[in-house]
Amino acid sequence: MAIISESGHTKNVTNLESLITAIKTYGASYNPSKASIKIPALQALLTAANESVNELNDAQSVYSNAVAGREYAFQPFAKLITRTGNSLKATDAIAQVNDSANTIIRKLQGRRAGAKLTDEEIKALEAEGKEVNQISVSQMGYDTRLFNFDKLISLLKTVPEYNPNEEELKTDSLKQYHTDLKAKNDNVVTASSQLGLARNNRNEILYKPLTGLVDVASDAKTYVKSVFGASSPQYRQISRLSFKQRTI
Secondary structure, three states: OOOOOHHHHHHHHHHHHHHHHHHHOOHHHOOOOOHHHOHHHHHHHHHHHHHHHHHHHHHHHHHHHHHHHHHHHHOOHHHHHHHHHHHHHOOOOOHHHHHHHHHHHHHHHOOOOOOOOOHHHHHHHHHOOOOOOOOOOOOOOHHHHHHHHHHHHHHHHOOOOOOOOOHHHOHHHHHHHHHHHHHHHHHHHHHHHHHHHHHHHHHHHHHOOOOOHHHHHHHHHHHHHHHHOOOOHHHHHHHOOOOOOOOO
16 A cells, blocks of 8 residues: 655645646636536635545544543553552452452453463473463453453442442442543544544545546646647646555
């Protein structure tokens, strides 16, 4: 896939505006039969292209703010999980409860129940004919963390001994924090979807074969070349306006 920078997309739009400005100076001599390269059509395409770029910029800002908001909300998460686990350990809850909580906490912290085997240990086991399959235990995606956090809260609610005096460690407070984290994560998911739609719309307007800005602008340049000639002042005026294609 051909790659074009964000500034490259804007440059295509800017060059179309320059092309239209130049074409307007040619007067009645610029009179193509192809509807898509007539001046009104080019102006409509320019308007649509500018709007698509602006909408994408707005969507990018919304997405960036959503990501920043989620990152900020998750900052206390790791320490809070550790404190919650320690608070449970400090109770008279039975060992099985602590084990169940520790299993969830390990997932929340991306830790293994046992140490990861070294390359030498793996080779030794394989030499003995034993199959080694070390599955990654990292479950640190936001959706997964939220799922496991909810499981931890649900477990704690069933433990009568878990009744901390610290307000932020109480199950109601943990649930409220979970609700806030989920809302922040949902904001990112929604913003990401809107960003994708805006990018697809921009790409459609700028790069769709035949009807996109790049192909249409190239056709308009070719028409000017055919009318005035490759060495004419008119064509030299626009020949340096580059319209770079992107494979979608």
